[in-house]
Amino acid sequence: GGTGLGLAICRQLVLLMGGTVSAESTEGVGSTFSFVLPLADGNKPEQAPQVPREPHSHRLTVLCAEDFPTNQIIIRTMLEDLGHYADVVANGVLAVAACAHTDYDLILMDGRMPEMDGASATRLIRAGGPPDAPVRDPGLMIVALTANASEEDRARYLASGMDDFLTKPIDEWALYTLLGRAVRGQLERGVALAPMPPRGPSTSELDAMFGVDTAADGQAGAGPAAHDASLQRRIRAAFAADLPARRAELEEAVAMRDHETAARLLHGMKGSAGHLREQALSALCGELEAAADARDWNAIEAGLPRLYALLGGFDTEPAAMESGENG
Numbered sequence: 001g002g003t004g005l006g007l008a009i010c011r012q013l014v015l016l017m018g019g020t021v022s023a024e025s026t027e028g029v030g031s032t033f034s035f036v037l038p039l040a041d042g043n044k045p046e047q048a049p050q051v052p053r054e055p056h057s058h059r060l061t062v063l064c065a066e067d068f069p070t071n072q073i074i075i076r077t078m079l080e081d082l083g084h085y086a087d088v089v090a091n092g093v094l095a096v097a098a099c100a101h102t103d104y105d106l107i108l109m110d111g112r113m114p115e116m117d118g119a120s121a122t123r124l125i126r127a128g129g130p131p132d133a134p135v136r137d138p139g140l141m142i143v144a145l146t147a148n149a150s151e152e153d154r155a156r157y158l159a160s161g162m163d164d165f166l167t168k169p170i171d172e173w174a175l176y177t178l179l180g181r182a183v184r185g186q187l188e189r190g191v192a193l194a195p196m197p198p199r200g201p202s203t204s205e206l207d208a209m210f211g212v213d214t215a216a217d218g219q220a221g222a223g224p225a226a227h228d229a230s231l232q233r234r235i236r237a238a239f240a241a242d243l244p245a246r247r248a249e250l251e252e253a254v255a256m257r258d259h260e261t262a263a264r265l266l267h268g269m270k271g272s273a274g275h276l277r278e279q280a281l282s283a284l285c286g287e288l289e290a291a292a293d294a295r296d297w298n299a300i301e302a303g304l305p306r307l308y309a310l311l312g313g314f315d316t317e318p319a320a321m322e323s324g325e326n327g
Contacts, residue, residue, distance in 0.1 A: 007033065053082075053176055058183050058193035060105040061085045065095035065121065066145060067113045070239040070272040071168065075108060075145070077231055078175055083196050090114075092121030099125055099135035105191065106182040108166070111146040111157065112264040118144055119160035126161040139189075141182050145170070147271040147286070168271035232276070239272050240314040247311065254300060262300065263292035281310045 011021050014035045025031040064075045067090045079086040087102070089095050091113040098104070107125075109118040116124075122142050129135035144157040144165035157165050166174055186193055246265055253261040270285035284307055291299040 010035075055083055055196045056180055056183050057196060058187070059084055059196050060179060060182055060186070060193065061103065062087070062106045062108060062179075063095060063098055063102070063104045064088045064108045064145075065090075065092060065113060065118065066108070066110045067091055068268040068272050069242050070235045070275060071110070071145075071268070073235050073238055074231070074275050075170065078170065078172060079179075082176060082179060084179065092116030092118060092124075095121050096124050096129055096135065097133065099137070099140075100129055100133040101136070103136050104140055105186050105193065106179070107140065107142045108145050109142055109162065110268075111144055111148070111153070112267045114261075114264065117264075119157060119162075122157075122160045122162050141185055143178060145271075147267055147274060147282075148289075169274035169277075235272070236276060236314070239276065243311060243314055247308075254297070254304070257295075257297060259292045259295050263289050266292060278310070281307075284310065 010033075014021050014037065017037050019035050019037040021033065021035045023031060023033050062079050062084055064072065064079070064086060066072050066075060066088065072088045072090075076086045076088055087098060087104075089098055092109075093116045095107065095109065096116070099107075109122060111118045113121075124130070125135050125140075125142065126138055128138050141164075142162045144153075144162050145168060146153055146157070146165055147168040154165060164178065166178065183193065246269065250262060250265045252258075253265065266285045266289040270282050270289060273279075273282035273285060284303065288300055288303050288307065291297075291303070
């Protein structure tokens with residue numbers, strides 16, 4: 001569908017840069033467009049030195065409501081790296097129940113979850129919880145986690161009683177700033193928080209202190225880059241392991257014309273893809289999520305082959321990474 005205006009614009013941009021465009025098309029199957037650009041060799045930019053963040057003054061107990069395992073791993077790791085406690089539940093019903101028996105300082109609440117979504121869970125917590133299991137603190141800080149960052153989404157979450165929202169993939173500095181606000185907010189409310197224990201020097205700081213050349217002796221895995229690579233391996237493996245069940249759920253939702261479940265699953269995949277730095281997969285999931293919300297089943301069924309093609313690369317991902325082929 002469409003007028004082809006986007007292709008015309010892309011062609012003009014490529015030609016203006018001295019490149020060439022080609023197309024291969026098979027009727028009834030599809031088309032592949034490609035381009036070649038003559039570009040000069042680039043120079044790798046200098047990396048800005050990493051400035052360690054000051055630890056927060058106090059330690060928070062944080063509840064994360066998120067149903068995708070990849071996103072659970074990411075959020076828990078980020079919180080624990082910053083020195084805070086983290087509990088994880090898979091839906092809004094469990095989040096409300098957890099608030100009945102634990103004093104949390106902050107909830108990171110996914111917008112779309114099975115059984116009860118984030119907005120509904122927030123409204124129930126603000127109302128004090130169910131009569132048979134009242135929550136301990138209806139006024140605690142609740143922040144939406146969402147892969148959708150439109151003003152409409154923001155307004156809906158704030159209207160449900162949430163205090164703010166973080167977009168996926170989560171920016172570490174944004175999370176750090178948010179946690180600092182939560183610490184200050186709890187102290188201003190008179191909530192007693194445990195002081196943050198002193199942080200000892202990291203492995204990389206000890207290496208620098210004692211003049212250890214980690215690049216020369218093969219110990220480069222001690223620094224932030226290795227930590228990031230290790231986290232990427234974990235979340236890719238979790239995503240791959242969870243994928244068959246999610247795909248089966250999505251196929252059933254499409255067959256049953258269950259637009260809410262389809263949109264929720266695509267929303268979760270979009271968030272995971274963002275954390276995995278799979279931009280094409282994230283963009284496609286966003287398009288299909290919007291189609292599910294609009295009940296545009298033709299668009300969804302047309303897009304599923306592309307989705308499955310992109311997801312196909314994860315089938316062998318864990319084995320390849322265990323053997324070191326992907327770093």
